[in-house]
Amino acid sequence: MDKICLEVDTVIRREIVSKIEPSRLAVIMLGLGLGLKLEDFSKVFKSPKDFIVGFISQLIILPIVAYLLIIILRTPPEIAIGVMIIAAAPGGVTSNVMTKFADGDVALSISLTAVISLLSIITVPLIIFTSADLLGITEVSKNISMGGIAIKMFLVVTVPVILGMIIRRFAETFISSKVEIFNKLNIILFAIFFVAAFYEERENILSFIKQAGLIALILNISMMVIAYYIAKAFASGVKQMRCIALECGLQNGTLALCVSTQIFGTDILYAIPTGAYALVMYITGFIFIYILKRSN
Secondary structure (H helix, E strand, O other): OHHHHHHHHHHHHHHHHHHHHHHHHHHHHHHHHHOOOHHHHHHHHHOHHHHHHHHHHHHHHHHHHHHHHHHHHOOOHHHHHHHHHHHHOOEOHHHHHHHHHOOOOHHHHHHHHHHHHHHHHHHHHHHHHHHHHHHOOOHHHHHOOHHHHHHHHHHHHHHHHHHHHHHHHHOHHHHHOOHHHHHHHHHHHHHHHHHHHHHHOOOOHHHHHHHHHHHHHHHHHHHHHHHHHHHHHHOOOHHHHHHHHHHHHOEOHHHHHHHHHHHHOOOHHHHHHHHHHHHHHHHHHHHHHHHHHHHO
16 A cells, blocks of 8 residues: 555656646746847857857757767667757756856857757757667657657747747846846756656666766767867857857756656656756866866
């Protein structure tokens, strides 16, 4: 009887988490929209070369590097698809903040985050389903269609961003003072979710981290370095190099987590790469910034 009650309780908690996560992402994307103005997209037109370099690095080079690492490291299928989900995710607000710390091109960072986030309703499902087919992972297509995940992402990503921009347009003075509150709330919610999810699978967590930690670390470091040197070859200057490197190394973990829960429910195994990457990227990001500043 106790075992049955425990199983029912677990099912209920997982169901609650799978329903809460999209709402939390919607709040985060609303916060992103509240922090945006139409002028933030001007970098796309004023310096198209820098934007294109960052765009290609994040949407094409990053998933290719992730896929190659999966093959080289012979990553288990569940971890592999989780890695591709985080590789498909756009940069988040964190990349904008870290770019500012690094004395990088913040306007370019915001433009990349905004545009790639809006396009993620197309790019994320495309990258995930393509990589799943290449890796021979059938669980993705069994659980949800590409169109299904695109529609869900449109509702929790695109709509809140546009709504946030509209609200800011008509209440800019009031909203400007509230954006920081949204960002702090989102960090707290993200931490609560991961603590709950990790506690749920506490007996297996060390095994999961051992499997996902190495590839998350290698992907994060290698992509920042690769993006930095691609930008060095093709972008305008040092500020743009720093921006593009950080934009490619700091992904939107919340969006990746939401996509994972929408495809696989709250099966923590598929979300472990997101958690591992989220932990790694903050540490390596600050180390990367420290090295950049010391090198000047």
